[in-house]
Amino acid sequence: MKVIRLFLILLTAPILAASGAEKIRVSTFSSILTEVAQQVGGDRVEVFGHVKPGSDPHDFEPKPGDLRAVANAQLVLLSAKHMEGYVDKLEEATGTKGRIIHVGDQFSSLKLSVQQGGKSQDGEDPHWWHSIRNIARATKIVRDELIKLSPSDKTVFTANAGGYLARLEKLDAWVKSKVAELPRDKRKLVTNHDAFGYFAREYGFTVIPIAGLSKNDQPGSKKTAELIQTIKAVGVSAVFSEDVANPKLIQEIAHETGAKFGGALLSDGLGSGDGGTIEGMFKHNVGTIVDALK
Amino acid sequence: MLLLAPLLWRMTQVESHAPKAAKKKPPSAAQEIQFVLTFTTSPKRVGIVYLGQAVWSKDAPESQEEFSLKLPWPREGGELKFKVEWTDEAPLSVMRVELTDPADNKIERSLWGRGSVERVLNFP
Numbered sequence: 001m002k003v004i005r006l007f008l009i010l011l012t013a014p015i016l017a018a019s020g021a022e023k024i025r026v027s028t029f030s031s032i033l034t035e036v037a038q039q040v041g042g043d044r045v046e047v048f049g050h051v052k053p054g055s056d057p058h059d060f061e062p063k064p065g066d067l068r069a070v071a072n073a074q075l076v077l078l079s080a081k082h083m084e085g086y087v088d089k090l091e092e093a094t095g096t097k098g099r100i101i102h103v104g105d106q107f108s109s110l111k112l113s114v115q116q117g118g119k120s121q122d123g124e125d126p127h128w129w130h131s132i133r134n135i136a137r138a139t140k141i142v143r144d145e146l147i148k149l150s151p152s153d154k155t156v157f158t159a160n161a162g163g164y165l166a167r168l169e170k171l172d173a174w175v176k177s178k179v180a181e182l183p184r185d186k187r188k189l190v191t192n193h194d195a196f197g198y199f200a201r202e203y204g205f206t207v208i209p210i211a212g213l214s215k216n217d218q219p220g221s222k223k224t225a226e227l228i229q230t231i232k233a234v235g236v237s238a239v240f241s242e243d244v245a246n247p248k249l250i251q252e253i254a255h256e257t258g259a260k261f262g263g264a265l266l267s268d269g270l271g272s273g274d275g276g277t278i279e280g281m282f283k284h285n286v287g288t289i290v291d292a293l294k
Numbered sequence: 295m296l297l298l299a300p301l302l303w304r305m306t307q308v309e310s311h312a313p314k315a316a317k318k319k320p321p322s323a324a325q326e327i328q329f330v331l332t333f334t335t336s337p338k339r340v341g342i343v344y345l346g347q348a349v350w351s352k353d354a355p356e357s358q359e360e361f362s363l364k365l366p367w368p369r370e371g372g373e374l375k376f377k378v379e380w381t382d383e384a385p386l387s388v389m390r391v392e393l394t395d396p397a398d399n400k401i402e403r404s405l406w407g408r409g410s411v412e413r414v415l416n417f418p
């Protein structure tokens with residue numbers, strides 16, 4: 001009898017372990033990190049993406065539902081580089097025991113000059129996801145964090161991350177090839193807000209932003225007039241709006257400078273439809289930029 | 295509150311916002327670029343794409359190929375996409391590219407690969 005019971009236990013144990021294995025609960029505050037966590041975690045994770053594709057992360061404020069999810073999360077992934085100004089409150093209000101990972105703070109920042117009250121101080125550009133190399137770095141960070149939470153899934157997470165990193169490498173090769181269609185002296189990017197610094201550094205563009213780092217930092221009429229002069233002086237052939245911003249000002253600037261309106265870019269994370277994946281976002285942005293500036 | 299948000303400007307852009315004497319640039323004129331390609335294993339075929347256009351290709355090139363092309367080459371330099379097709383039996387091979395730009399700067403790049411390889415190389 002004992003032997004039979006032992007046999008039954010041995011037979012059913014792996015099934016119970018597999019079916020009973022709870023998914024790792026991950027909360028993300030960036031649509032980019034939502035994709036990364038899903039790709040690396042696969043069916044071993046349940047990802048709650050708080051900042052939805054097409055929404056503005058600069059304006060995001062957590063709601064009660066977000067707080068409940070964070071309270072239960074085992075891993076909280078933040079875009080960081082000062083994007084989530086609410087992070088201390090989030091920690092305090094939820095009392096979460098989950099590991100809070102400031103993903104973007106683990107790789108280098110583009111430095112900015114912040115003008116405040118006539119004084120200049122150092123700042124950081126939070127839009128790190130416009131560099132595929134940074135997304136690859138984030139993938140490795142997420143992989144390592146998931147392994148810490150579930151060491152027995154190390155093989156799965158490593159394989160998933162490996163496959164995803166290979167796809168990112170292929171995407172980077174596509175971007176380089178597409179950008180190579182554009183002469184270097186035409187790589188001037190006039191956008192609604194200052195979101196493409198990392199992209200510019202990686203692929204040899206100069207950015208002329210209309211607004212500051214956040215879309216709320218809209219320029220006054222004097223600044224706009226200066227920008228129009230600059231755009232005319234450097235000879236920009238197209239200007240771009242963004243999916244989550246009002247295109248009115250950029251269209252006015254296009255009209256004033258004689259540059260054409262090149263279309264809307266996905267600046268603050270994933271969009272909808274074809275732009276709903278990281279690959280789709282890059283293909284949309286790079287295709288739009290290169291085809292308009294050619 | 296939003297009105298009080300600090301205006302943030304990228305340092306490099308501060309320079310680009312400064313008034314400049316430069317007027318709208320005409321497209322770069324075609325200039326002579328010299329190439330020396332060296333292969334550890336000669337490929338079946340090699341080709342160069344510049345600004346989305348095939349500008350040169352050769353079947354069964356020698357282990358060293360020297361030639362020049364007239365290309366619109368801005369002062370900022372450019373990127374060339376190389377397509378190299380080694381035979382499936384060829385070992386891991388390398389193509390060395392030595393490019394001399396219109397200002398007589400010599401720039402060297404390498405491309406490693408097996409089988410069919412397509413890669414963009416930056417000059418400089």
Ligand SMILES: [Zn+2]
Nearest residue numbers: 195213214268
């Ligand atoms: Zn932004």
